[in-house]
Amino acid sequence: MRPKSFEYHRPETLKEASEILYSNEDAKALAGGQSLIPLMKLRIYSPEHIVSLSRIKEITQKISLSKDSLEIGAMATHDMLATTDSVRNNFPLLSTAAAKIADQQIRNLGTIGGNIAHGDPSANLASALLSADTEVMVYGQDGKKTIPINGFFQDLFTTSLEPGDIVTGFRIGLKPGYRQSFLKISKSDTAFPIAFVASNLKVESRFVEDARISLGVAGPTPIRAEKAEKFLVKKELNPENISKAAKLAVESTEPPDDIHASTEYRRHLLEVLVKRTLEEISTGGKK
Ligand SMILES: Cc1cc2nc3c(=O)[nH]c(=O)nc-3n(C[C@H](O)[C@H](O)[C@H](O)COP(=O)(O)OP(=O)(O)OC[C@H]3O[C@@H](n4cnc5c(N)ncnc54)[C@H](O)[C@@H]3O)c2cc1C
16 A cells, blocks of 8 residues: 655744644644654554654754753754753753663654654653643744643643644753652663653652652653652651552553553552652652
8 A cells, every 4th residue: 555645844934834734734743753754654644744843943952051940942852862961960850761762763863842742641751841840832823832741741642732833842940959760661772661750859858848750651641640749748758658659659540551561560560660769869869
């Protein structure tokens, strides 16, 4: 069977790109192509219009650090996040999450914008960004807007982006005193993850002041383990509380059941990973 043909657009401005995406129902933006192209090759999805973002100067790969935030252009690649000092030193969770995406080829091409816009519950970067105060910067039919990451993911492969919306970047609030850990289990480097956890905690003299725990492949969207987070606040980060938090974290999860792992096995892995990230944080974590 011959693949369905499509019209390839290479606009030079966000306005032009947004217009094409808005006025054609079956149109998709193309960033690194590491999710969209495999879907097309497998004939799972065949858009009629592909809108390349590569020539648009307003959407960049720039990573800039200010006193209390990190701003990242949507076209920054996973490799850039993994290797840029300002990310590694100020939000190590994100650089570790990026370093653990697939292999070097995919990390060189895949972008943070694509990873988030795709709305995949197994997106490493989504969990990292969910564990911080992140704003998604978007250009759409009504101009620029920002969407808080909490609430951005609506359902499986569904986000709050509207027709014609293009993610242009991310603003991540940085707060001092947080310790972080990201752990993931997959069958091989190039295989999609079976489960992963991103934990970001403020701990003072062994007591938790703030807890953010994100779970990957735990349901139709990337999610926060709110019950466990609430439980941990004002508690000592000791083995007993860590075990209780890990159990609470998976209580309302709905991990998928597929050829890679059963729901129950994934839930078990998530509990183990929450426990290990908290243990890592209790002994220092990444600051
Ligand atoms: C073998 C393999 C293993 C992988 N393993 C992992 C893994 O372990 N963890 C992980 O997180 N990811 C994994 N990925 C996915 C990879 O990280 C992708 O790079 C990423 O999810 C999508 O980014 P992209 O730039 O390639 O987006 P594209 O493939 O270009 O686009 C993906 C989707 O997002 C939309 N989109 C892209 N950019 C924008 C934008 N700026 N605004 C609005 N919409 C946009 C597109 O229209 C499309 O629907 C894997 C991919 C492969 C092929």
